[in-house]
Amino acid sequence: MGMLTLTAILPAARPSSCNARVEICSKPHMAQIALLFTSFAIMSIGSGAIRPCSLAFGADQLDQPKNKDNVKILQRFFNWYYASVGASVMIAVTVIVYIQTEKGWILGFGVPTGLVFLATIMFFMGSNLYIKMKANKSLFTGFFQVVLASFKNKDLNLPPKNSNRWFDHNMGSKIVAPTDRIRFLNKACIVRNPEKDVTRAGQAVDPWSLCTVKQVEEVKSLFKVIPIWSTSIMIAVTVSQHAFPVLQANSMDRHLTKKFKIPPGSFDVFSVLTLIIWIVLYDQILSHQISKFTKQPEGLSLKQKMGIGLLLSCLGMVVSAIVERKRRDAAISQGLSRNPYGVVNMSAFWLVPQHSLLGLAEAFNAIGQIEFYYSQFPKSMSSIGVALFALGTAVGNLVGSLIVGVVNKYSKRGGRVSWVANNLNLGHYDYYYWVLAVLSLVNFFYFLGCSWAYGPYDEPKHWDDVHDQEAQEDTSAI
Known part of the structure; x- marks a missing residue:
């Protein structure tokens, strides 16, 4: 983040300003590109180290033999962990985006850099209070x-x-x-x-x-969970549709009041709000009510959570396609088919339902995945289990880029305009959303097959007993 901030502070670290009159921008030098990409690479490595390990590390603080109701405690931890992540994303897409839009990139990058630095200090200040599990071999x-x-x-x-x-x-x-x-x-x-x-x-x-x-048996547990893990790739594609909804919002009426417009990049807040509201309601109220029907103390099983999330992501893509078709028809009827920067006389709040459905899908599937992976591996592999979720998200982003490339290549054959053209009004983003909806539906049935093949998933609970006994043996030996 510090290196990224330097690209905004130092004039030599970025290309010179564009000439607005002739619309010519100077190309960046190799050193400028190297600085930018190096900052991205270091942030990716840092995220890869923090995200899976922090979740497993946090669960280690609670998953102790003295806790009689470990399953319920861990379920609440995973729920509130993800809610806190959602709250941070909501701050990012509202407060941070507003600072970047209104106050410039120096402050926009500087504030997150300062927050990360503060978090680092807080982490080391609490180091002596943490329960630290014995490290195992690779x-x-x-x-x-x-x-x-x-x-x-x-x-x-x-x-x-x-x-x-x-x-x-x-x-x-x-x-x-x-x-x-x-x-x-x-x-x-x-x-x-x-x-x-x-x-x-x-x-x-x-x-x-x-x-x-x-x-x-540890290696087998990894092999066995891979098919179900693969079902998480497609939902990662759907919930990571950030760029296209921003383009849609930018072409629609974003006024909340006469004088205030919601930034196009801030519409993700509705997804995050839905996620947080659902987690709170489920944790505090609904899980107890649902358990009366399912006869399970946690309400819905982990497989049920993941399956519901997959189905909701499919529904979210269907709604996205319908809304985009309505937006495109309105743009054409208003004579904006050739104007990619024109604003359609249609409220951007039409995008809220699709954001809400995808937020709800993420709340079900993501938390279900995290709990499932954590429960199916021994403690020595807990960070690897949780890392599978982050890996699925990363692969989903790559697959999403691949889908866009394939759609772009084949939809513009014969001299036609690409479905994902830069001009939304000439393209057919509604068709693109239908493609994702169909793939999501196929993925849902694939999940049902993988879930059936996996069988009961309460067998590996003896892992913890083995781990605790081995820990006691190690202590006795010392």
């Missing part, structure tokens, strides 16, 4: 060890469940034999020769040839 190392060991042992026959050939050096662990799912990985924990493969301390001589049952 998940990627364990992943490749299991895959390689199972390949090396491919010629071995699987022993029976009660056999002592399964390698598990953690005495008393509840995971004494691997499960039957993804069985080819089970060969990674078969002991060929106890005298040669295992030390007197019960450790594997070569961890790249012999892995523990727990290691194998």
Whole structure:
């Protein structure tokens, strides 16, 4: 953020101003582009480190054996965590956008930079108060060890469940034999020769040839959740439709009063408001009422939350298509088809329903995803589980760009105007939204298939017991 702020402060860090009379702008130098892109890259790395880890780290503060009602406590934590994220986004699209629009980029970038610096100080001030879980070895190392060991042992026959050939050096662990799912990985924990493969301390001589049952089950849990994770990509595409609604809002009447117009980039606030209101209502009132019908203490199951979110995102795209068709027809009837900067005599508040539906979809699906991933992995993999959500969002943004590119390429064949042309009135953004609606509906049925194939998801709850027992063993050893 500091480097990005420098691009606004230092005249040499950005191209010179455009000549408004001839509409000519000087191109940026390579050093200016390098500074800008480096700031983006560093912010992306920082976000990748903060977002998944902060959520898992926060859950570690609450998910302790002394808490008898861990499931309910964690559910409330995830709800309020996401509500706080929504509140920060709402501040960003209102206060920060207003500062950038009215006060300039120096202050517009400087304020977020100062807030990040303040957050850093607060984080280190509270360091001594945090519960810090013991760090484990890299998940990627364990992943490749299991895959390689199972390949090396491919010629071995699987022993029976009660056999002592399964390698598990953690005495008393509840995971004494691997499960039957993804069985080819089970060969990674078969002991060929106890005298040669295992030390007197019960450790594997070569961890790249012999892995523990727990290691194998951890890798299996990652493999098993991938299909359901893949369903999150499409909803990430729909809820990340920020640029096009801004263009729509900019071409519509944005007056809230006679003298005040809502900035086009601030209409996302309706999405965030819906998200926050729903989280508060569900956490405080609706979950108790719904639980009477579902017979589940948390109200809706995690799969139900994710499925409802996917269906709402599809509905949001349908509404977006209908509203855009109405806006485009109004622009053409008012003679603005060739004027991309003309304002249609139509209120921009027509965009509120689609923003609200997408905010509600995110509230259901995102929180459901986070809870689901956290519950399906052991604590040693909690940050990886939560990181899957951020990874799905990132992949969704890339897929969204790919969809726009494909639509643009094929819709302008034969000399026709692209559906996603710069001029909204000449293009057909309503068709583009229908494409997303159809893809979202297909994704919803794909989710139903993945959910059915996944089966019950309460089995991995014994992970925590294993982790706690191992922690006690480590403490006793120390």
